Amino acid sequence: MKPTICVLGTGWAAEQTAARLLSEKIEVVRIAPSADPPPQTEGADSGVIAAAICRIEAEAGRFQLFCRFKKASAVYEANAVVVAEQAERKPRWSAYGLMPGEDVLSLSEALEHPDRLPDGKTVVFLLGLAGESHPVITREVLEAAKAHAAKCKTYVLTGNLKVAGQGLEALVQECRTAGVLPVKFTQTRPVLRRTEEGMVIDMTDEQVGESFSILADRIVVDERFEPAETLSAIAEVFRLETDGEGFLQGDNVHRLPVLTNRKEVFVVGPSRGVFQSDLLEADIAYVVLEARRMLQGASPAAGVTAAIEPGHCVRCLTCYRVCPYGAIQLETRPKVLSDACQRCGICAAECPSKAITLADVADAIVLDRIEAFRRETESMQAPFLVAFGCERSAKLCREAASELGFALPQRMCFIEVPCAGRISLDFVLGAFNRNAQGVLVLSCHEGNCHSGQGNLHAKRRALYLKEMLNTIGLNPDRLHVRTLAANQPVEFAAACNELETTIHSLTMS
Amino acid sequence: MSETEQTGHRRLDRLDHTRLRNWPFGQDYCLTCAMCSGSCPVAGIDGFDPRKVVRMAGLGLLEELVDARWPWICTMCGKCEAVCPMDIHIPDLIRSIRGKRERDLVPGILHKGLAAALKTGNNLGMPREDFIYVLEDVAAEIAEEPGFEDFKVPIDKTGANLLTTIHNKLVNTHTEDLKHWWKIFHAAKEDWTVSSINWEGTNWGFFTGDDEGMRTMVGRIVEQMERLEVKNLMWPE
Numbered sequence: 001m002k003p004t005i006c007v008l009g010t011g012w013a014a015e016q017t018a019a020r021l022l023s024e025k026i027e028v029v030r031i032a033p034s035a036d037p038p039p040q041t042e043g044a045d046s047g048v049i050a051a052a053i054c055r056i057e058a059e060a061g062r063f064q065l066f067c068r069f070k071k072a073s074a075v076y077e078a079n080a081v082v083v084a085e086q087a088e089r090k091p092r093w094s095a096y097g098l099m100p101g102e103d104v105l106s107l108s109e110a111l112e113h114p115d116r117l118p119d120g121k122t123v124v125f126l127l128g129l130a131g132e133s134h135p136v137i138t139r140e141v142l143e144a145a146k147a148h149a150a151k152c153k154t155y156v157l158t159g160n161l162k163v164a165g166q167g168l169e170a171l172v173q174e175c176r177t178a179g180v181l182p183v184k185f186t187q188t189r190p191v192l193r194r195t196e197e198g199m200v201i202d203m204t205d206e207q208v209g210e211s212f213s214i215l216a217d218r219i220v221v222d223e224r225f226e227p228a229e230t231l232s233a234i235a236e237v238f239r240l241e242t243d244g245e246g247f248l249q250g251d252n253v254h255r256l257p258v259l260t261n262r263k264e265v266f267v268v269g270p271s272r273g274v275f276q277s278d279l280l281e282a283d284i285a286y287v288v289l290e291a292r293r294m295l296q297g298a299s300p301a302a303g304v305t306a307a308i309e310p311g312h313c314v315r316c317l318t319c320y321r322v323c324p325y326g327a328i329q330l331e332t333r334p335k336v337l338s339d340a341c342q343r344c345g346i347c348a349a350e351c352p353s354k355a356i357t358l359a360d361v362a363d364a365i366v367l368d369r370i371e372a373f374r375r376e377t378e379s380m381q382a383p384f385l386v387a388f389g390c391e392r393s394a395k396l397c398r399e400a401a402s403e404l405g406f407a408l409p410q411r412m413c414f415i416e417v418p419c420a421g422r423i424s425l426d427f428v429l430g431a432f433n434r435n436a437q438g439v440l441v442l443s444c445h446e447g448n449c450h451s452g453q454g455n456l457h458a459k460r461r462a463l464y465l466k467e468m469l470n471t472i473g474l475n476p477d478r479l480h481v482r483t484l485a486a487n488q489p490v491e492f493a494a495a496c497n498e499l500e501t502t503i504h505s506l507t508m509s
Numbered sequence: 510m511s512e513t514e515q516t517g518h519r520r521l522d523r524l525d526h527t528r529l530r531n532w533p534f535g536q537d538y539c540l541t542c543a544m545c546s547g548s549c550p551v552a553g554i555d556g557f558d559p560r561k562v563v564r565m566a567g568l569g570l571l572e573e574l575v576d577a578r579w580p581w582i583c584t585m586c587g588k589c590e591a592v593c594p595m596d597i598h599i600p601d602l603i604r605s606i607r608g609k610r611e612r613d614l615v616p617g618i619l620h621k622g623l624a625a626a627l628k629t630g631n632n633l634g635m636p637r638e639d640f641i642y643v644l645e646d647v648a649a650e651i652a653e654e655p656g657f658e659d660f661k662v663p664i665d666k667t668g669a670n671l672l673t674t675i676h677n678k679l680v681n682t683h684t685e686d687l688k689h690w691w692k693i694f695h696a697a698k699e700d701w702t703v704s705s706i707n708w709e710g711t712n713w714g715f716f717t718g719d720d721e722g723m724r725t726m727v728g729r730i731v732e733q734m735e736r737l738e739v740k741n742l743m744w745p746e
Binding site for chain 2: 153
């Protein structure tokens, strides 16, 4: 298969990505997302299609991107999508209570027009005093300050000066050698005010503990990165996770470096909140690796995916809402995109009509296994326990615990599911129904779920189940809920044994 | 007073931050980590803090540093320098600040001692005859002890192997302490000598930051070595 990759973006990140993919002999469709697209004819020569993406459809290994122009529309096809949109730079005017003017300028302005900082002036750079500064911005401010230090009286007023970047620490020293005077603020902040003479900055030097003022001829305001305006529309169309600031990819370590919650949709550089050019190159290299994988047709074994039984579905759209991978497509009725489904099973557990199955962890299969285990172990004296756990954490812990020879409860049935989000009410109640004396629910730690919120679903259901147990006269302590990381066999064994101890003490009393 | 100064703050932009920059002590590289403050055995006395001194030097607050008591609180132990991640030479910086103070305002007897030494050859202003008298008196006492009957103090001996300097207190209040060294020399059959002029071993220019005075005092010792054609120096300061 020769894959076509659609590169979405307008600036240098998209250009670099497309160029690199082309150099790998990969077909590229470049679309520059635009809220206000030109007529279709324009831009056709450059190979970049400026269009508004209004809808996508996905079928086995193939995206269809429905684009709109001023007076036309078109559909483009691609096997994968790389979002490589630029970020926007926003000067922190309001954070400092400043207005741009002759003597107050943004970092971008200062870099573009060095003559706006004339020789012999007192120049004050503000850096990271209103929120942490990004290393890219830190470097630019320091470079600019250094460049002007010989001819100007140059100050850098800074908060936490983070120098974790290639050559950044050396640059700080070069600045000082060049004559830049840094003033660092940790407990206090400088106060800026406009006087008839000009902008005055009042401050305390925290090291010396003395108050100073600077009459600044020029103030250069640092900038922060914001997601490109088009990014939120892209996120909506592809149903991609975003982080707190609106960059794609969300705060999920399992997506690093270039994956999104959507299979075959990648995100690079400034679209995922990474602005260093060397890191963008690394991102693009990862995309190339993914493209080569597609080229070889070696899709990672997806296994069985979720399936909706049409006769049972009432179109409540619960599945559409809870799916972390955007794998439910709405047609006349919801449909699972098997390419996008990563078989977490959250939909199967949440579907109120029980219309969704994940064949290898279907209710009947799981409950039959519990029942079979009960029968096989009937002769044992130990309490009958059932532990449900996530394959990504609990399963690996169990394997390690057995390899290390840790003692585990004698009569505990382990049921491992692709995600704790699959552990439905029916699983737990079914276990109690089959005479389990205690049930353990093991999910990944909060914030570390591959499926985003599968662990939270498990926790919420378990709390609800405890109320239920209470209502029906079962001690809610018979249900334990714990979180694990994949490298915690000790904690895993402790959680299993703790349940057994609890059940023992409940039986004794 | 202009509107700018209404707050009563000092005008930072009117300070010349460059005037201490030519001091080769690297104070501009301070990361403000405060390892120096943490290691300093006298930090906190009168608010002394080596990091503050470094920062003030970086800002160019020369008069404030020279007038402050802080540089004189420092014991020159050098722990700050040993722990500084940026290799800032803080004791050298402090010495330089001390050197900038008017000599009459140097605390205690430090400068008076140095001035006397520069004028007379020793901190006490002790005449040559008195010095020789004290040495011979001590030597006579040693000679009374068993095993040291032939002991003589070899003053101004040309061509000796070792010249030793004398701390002024050893010919003033602590004459007994001379005996230990001399007996060792005697027992080891060392070929040694003491100069009758410019014998002073202490060099208070080191403590007051007076490079010129320090150089003169060191130069005089070298002169005596040359005059007496001595190869080795014992300078027990």
